[in-house]
Amino acid sequence: MKTIKEVSEVFQKLGAPKFRVKQFLHAVFKEGKTDYHKIQVLPVELKQQLIEALPVLSIKPVLHIVSSKKNTEKALFEINGGQKVEAVLMRYKDGRNSICISSQAGCQMGCKFCATGTMKFGRNLTAEEIFDQVFYFHIHLLKQSESISNIVYMGMGEPFMNYDNVLESVRMLNHPDYLNLAARRITLSTSGIVDGIKKLTDEPLQVNLALSLHAPTQPMRESIMPVARRWKIDELLDSINAYTAKTHRRVSFEYVMLNGINDQPETAEELAKISNGKLTHINIIPYNSTDIAGITGSEKTNIIKFKNILQKNGISVTVRVTMGQDIAAACGQLANKNKQKQDERTK
Ligand code: SAH
Ligand code: SF4
Numbered sequence: 001m002k003t004i005k006e007v008s009e010v011f012q013k014l015g016a017p018k019f020r021v022k023q024f025l026h027a028v029f030k031e032g033k034t035d036y037h038k039i040q041v042l043p044v045e046l047k048q049q050l051i052e053a054l055p056v057l058s059i060k061p062v063l064h065i066v067s068s069k070k071n072t073e074k075a076l077f078e079i080n081g082g083q084k085v086e087a088v089l090m091r092y093k094d095g096r097n098s099i100c101i102s103s104q105a106g107c108q109m110g111c112k113f114c115a116t117g118t119m120k121f122g123r124n125l126t127a128e129e130i131f132d133q134v135f136y137f138h139i140h141l142l143k144q145s146e147s148i149s150n151i152v153y154m155g156m157g158e159p160f161m162n163y164d165n166v167l168e169s170v171r172m173l174n175h176p177d178y179l180n181l182a183a184r185r186i187t188l189s190t191s192g193i194v195d196g197i198k199k200l201t202d203e204p205l206q207v208n209l210a211l212s213l214h215a216p217t218q219p220m221r222e223s224i225m226p227v228a229r230r231w232k233i234d235e236l237l238d239s240i241n242a243y244t245a246k247t248h249r250r251v252s253f254e255y256v257m258l259n260g261i262n263d264q265p266e267t268a269e270e271l272a273k274i275s276n277g278k279l280t281h282i283n284i285i286p287y288n289s290t291d292i293a294g295i296t297g298s299e300k301t302n303i304i305k306f307k308n309i310l311q312k313n314g315i316s317v318t319v320r321v322t323m324g325q326d327i328a329a330a331c332g333q334l335a336n337k338n339k340q341k342q343d344e345r346t347k
Pocket of ligand 2: 107108109110111114115116117118155156157158191212
């Protein structure tokens with residue numbers, strides 16, 4: 001769906017009165033009618049013009065698979081130009097439905113452990129293409145009388161390398177005539193683009209921020225995340241301090257557990273030291289397997305040890321429950337080529 005401004009312009013060009021825009025948006029978002037023929041409230045002639053002028057969905061769903069436990073669903077979309085992007089629905093036991101969406105086709109950041117980082121970069125998604133991933137699942141859930149609780153920008157891509165379109169998509173999710181999702185239910189995750197963090201600090205939006213920290217020291221961070229060469233850890237943490245001071249919102253530090261790389265007890269102590277006194281929560285992420293050579297996830301016992309050290313130091317910490325591994329829908333598995341082939345075979 002185009003932005004409200006663009007939609008209004010299309011209606012205006014076709015000579016339709018303003019109230020038709022509201023009627024159209026209500027039929028699509030509240031009644032879930034994505035086929036113009038089913039929108040009775042609009043005149044036939046206008047509908048015919050709109051089919052051409054205003055396609056409802058800008059991305060083409062090409063695959064929708066459900067995990068064996070039925071708690072995760074992955075949708076694959078083809079975008080203009082032929083590239084593919086993915087979005088994932090996670091159904092939690094407490095009834096919450098979370099959607100993980102992509103902001104780019106591929107990613108330029110090249111984190112050593114991430115499957116998306118190893119694929120060729122495609123392009124930035126438009127605000128419409130980002131929004132439509134959520135819109136697709138909104139319609140899917142509406143059919144089952146369910147709704148979306150949260151959105152996380154943790155699929156493919158680095159949201160702050162596509163800042164303007166990402167923020168525009170947030171405003172679309174937020175808009176009362178669109179999905180009316182409160183900004184505080186939306187989380188942007190960044191690998192540490194300080195310019196983006198600074199810009200977000202000044203946005204009049206209550207959106208949440210997650211930082212993919214993954215290492216507490218400069219050399220360790222640099223060894224797994226090339227972005228750390230551009231923005232050093234001290235500058236990064238300063239930008240987080242400025243963000244929390246201004247917004248009073250807690251930032252979550254994502255920490256993926258990589259065997260022998262960032263999972264030692266002394267590393268946990270260092271992580272506790274730099275997190276101490278900050279308005280933060282640490283989210284430990286068990287590594288989801290990929291085909292990347294030399295990278296494996298930490299042993300379960302090491303994950304628990306690591307978490308206990310943080311806790312002992314008074315740091316708020318949780319270990320993320322992993323979902324959707326069997327359909328390659330877990331964090332960092334998107335675009336994992338071999339897994340993808342498996343999915344298609346077992347579909
Ligand atoms: N580019 C953004 C958002 C997408 S990545 C970012 O890096 O924050 C979402 C999260 O998944 C990041 O914290 C990322 O480090 C993590 N991740 C990447 N590969 C993973 C893997 N194989 N297993 C678990 N988490 C992974
Ligand atoms: Fe890009 Fe995030 Fe993957 Fe790094 S972890 S390569 S920033 S998607």
